[in-house]
Amino acid sequence: MTEAEARAALIERRDALRAEDRLDEEGRKPVVLDQESVGRLSRMDAMQVQAMARALEQRRAAERARIDAALKRLDEGDWGWCVICGEAIAPPRLAHDPSVTHCIKCAA
Known part of the structure; x- marks a missing residue:
């Protein structure tokens, strides 16, 4: 994978x-307590969906942070190198996930 392809x-x-964040906005809205229109179990289900x-x-935010860090490494010329040992990260590993920061040895 080339740097341009990774970017x-x-x-x-x-x-x-x-x-995906925009699509899930509705699910994150507060659950309104209205026992007349929504039963207790339905409200519990809605709260679980909200959680x-x-x-x-949160997982998407963490992934975005990893992506932003990888883009920064691309800009600085450090992409493709393990942040622990400094060795090159295997091309198939980068092709699978261009945001990885560790070689397979250090990741283990």
Whole structure:
């Protein structure tokens, strides 16, 4: 994977994560307590859906942070090198996930 391909893949994934955030906005809204229109179990289900949506949002935020860090490494010429040992990260590993920061040896 070339640096240009990595940059394009990272930007595409970051944009997809932002789109997913916009789609999940409804699920993260507060659950209104209205026992007349929504039963207790339905409200509990809604609260569980809300908690799952927030957890997904947090995971997407963490992935966006990894992507932004990878783009910064690309800009600085450090992309593709392990941040621990300084060795090159295997091309298949980078092709699978261009945001990785560790070679397979250090990741283990």
